[in-house]
Amino acid sequence: xxxxxxxxxxxxxxxxxxxxxxxxxxxxxxxATGHAALDAxxxxxxxxxxxDLGLPDIDGLDVCRSLRSFTDAYILVVSARTDEADRLxxxxxxxxxxxxxxxxxxxxxxxxxxxxxxxRTALEEETEEETAARVQRGLMPEQAPSLPGYDLAGGxxxxxxxxxxxxxxxSDGGSLAVSLADAMGKGMGAALVAATARAVLxxxxxxxxxxxxVRRAADSLDPDLIRLGSFLTLLHVRLDGPTGRVTYxxxxxxxxxxxxxxxxxxxxxxxxPPLGLLPGAVWAEHELELPPDGTVVMVSDGLLDSFPGVDExxxxxxxxxxxxxxxxxxxxxILDLGEAAEDDLTAVVLRRGxxxx
Amino acid sequence: MNFxxxxxxxxxxxxxxxxxxxxxAPKLRDVVTEAIGQGHNRLVLDMAGTEFIDSSGLGAxxxxxxxxxxxxxxxxIANVGSQVQMVLKLTSMDRILTPxxxxxEAFGDD
Numbered sequence: 001x002x003x004x005x006x007x008x009x010x011x012x013x014x015x016x017x018x019x020x021x022x023x024x025x026x027x028x029x030x031x032a033t034g035h036a037a038l039d040a041x042x043x044x045x046x047x048x049x050x051x052d053l054g055l056p057d058i059d060g061l062d063v064c065r066s067l068r069s070f071t072d073a074y075i076l077v078v079s080a081r082t083d084e085a086d087r088l089x090x091x092x093x094x095x096x097x098x099x100x101x102x103x104x105x106x107x108x109x110x111x112x113x114x115x116x117x118x119x120r121t122a123l124e125e126e127t128e129e130e131t132a133a134r135v136q137r138g139l140m141p142e143q144a145p146s147l148p149g150y151d152l153a154g155g156x157x158x159x160x161x162x163x164x165x166x167x168x169x170x171s172d173g174g175s176l177a178v179s180l181a182d183a184m185g186k187g188m189g190a191a192l193v194a195a196t197a198r199a200v201l202x203x204x205x206x207x208x209x210x211x212x213x214v215r216r217a218a219d220s221l222d223p224d225l226i227r228l229g230s231f232l233t234l235l236h237v238r239l240d241g242p243t244g245r246v247t248y249x250x251x252x253x254x255x256x257x258x259x260x261x262x263x264x265x266x267x268x269x270x271x272x273p274p275l276g277l278l279p280g281a282v283w284a285e286h287e288l289e290l291p292p293d294g295t296v297v298m299v300s301d302g303l304l305d306s307f308p309g310v311d312e313x314x315x316x317x318x319x320x321x322x323x324x325x326x327x328x329x330x331x332x333x334i335l336d337l338g339e340a341a342e343d344d345l346t347a348v349v350l351r352r353g354x355x356x357x
Numbered sequence: 358m359n360f361x362x363x364x365x366x367x368x369x370x371x372x373x374x375x376x377x378x379x380x381x382a383p384k385l386r387d388v389v390t391e392a393i394g395q396g397h398n399r400l401v402l403d404m405a406g407t408e409f410i411d412s413s414g415l416g417a418x419x420x421x422x423x424x425x426x427x428x429x430x431x432x433x434i435a436n437v438g439s440q441v442q443m444v445l446k447l448t449s450m451d452r453i454l455t456p457x458x459x460x461x462e463a464f465g466d467d
Contacts, residue, residue, distance in 0.1 A: 252448035
């Protein structure tokens with residue numbers, strides 16, 4: 001019999017969790033506070049713990065951390081907190097899965113069953129690199145912001161290990177900022193540089209010009225990049241929604257195109273070198289008009305492994321993006337192009353709706 | 358990647374064969390650091406045998422260029438293949454690492 005410990009302060013939800021799990025054949029016990037949970041976990045040695053984060057005495061994340069210090073039970077967080085930061089923190093502290101409230105009892109049963117059918121030793125054997133890869137995937141945006149008249153999507157070709165690629169975006173409903181960048185090298189070193197750059201590129205991206213944002217990011221990153229002998233290529237784009245006016249800085253990245261409604265495409269114009277290679281570099285901001293039914297595509301250099309040259313690769317990108325019905329399927333079609341590549345592949349597609357929208 | 362070093366009187370030629378990547382990039386840095394330490398600060402990297410370069414290789418090239426310039430010399434590249442040229446162009450590094458058609462021409466003007 002599998003023993004489940006339900007940590008939940010609301011009696012109603014606790015009851016629902018217990019009845020759902022009992023129907024699946026689990027033996028259940030309940031705790032309504034963090035202290036009670038830790039005590040019960042030590043005493044009952046459960047196989048599975050469902051953990052609410054909003055407990056009356058100790059924060060659920062701290063409970064998660066404490067649980068992990070003495071038990072390798074599967075921890076399934078069941079919480080009303082939907083923030084990326086909370087989810088990431090929970091995984092970082094040892095949670096195995098995350099379910100947001102209100103939850104479907106069937107999904108709860110399915111998640112619990114999926115967890116317990118994997119041997120628990122598999123969890124213990126997760127290497128540092130696997131942990132890093134999991135966290136890095138968690139740092140990629142999940143959902144595109146909504147911007148009236150536009151369709152935005154992005155994705156990374158699932159890669160087993162960590163790498164230097166990332167994309168990020170933000171919108172206030174009127175304007176949009178998108179960054180796609182690639183840190184030198186592969187593995188953990190590149191991933192650490194990428195995570196640092198991602199954070200540096202965030203503040204003020206909806207208010208500052210692309211050139212100003214990149215200038216500030218370079219000022220912050222240059223000393224570290226130079227000391228490390230590393231660098232970062234970056235394509236940072238700002239869109240003004242109502243007009244379709246796009247301003248951008250291409251810092252040695254080179255892999256961005258504007259696909260016109262007819263399928264004809266042109267490349268973004270280079271603004272200067274990658275960040276970290278030449279101290280004191282300046283980046284010129286360029287501009288383009290994104291017409292109705294036009295598409296901006298940004299990709300990482302993983303794509304180049306599959307083609308003889310840049311023009312061939314970008315031509316294939318344009319051909320994959322143009323007939324796709326929406327941005328999400330365009331991203332999928334582009335990622336398929338790099339199937340043969342060893343490297344990570346990242347793509348972001350921004351499409352402006354037609355006049356009918 | 359192994360590097361051959363030849364003093365050509367007036368400059369030093371380095372040549373490596375294979376892929377300039379994460380594995381071989383530190384070797385290039387070491388070889389160039391050593392050459393500069395021995396007083397060779399005018400360097401030409403013959404890239405005829407370099408079939409591929411990745412971002413780590415590019416990082417090493419720029420690092421070597423800086424080291425040579427800091428020592429009062431320069432690092433120039435010659436016989437650059439199409440993939441290397443593509444990477445230099447993509448990152449706009451061709452502006453500071455201009456490929457020369459041959460090793461002889463690299464310091465031909467000075």
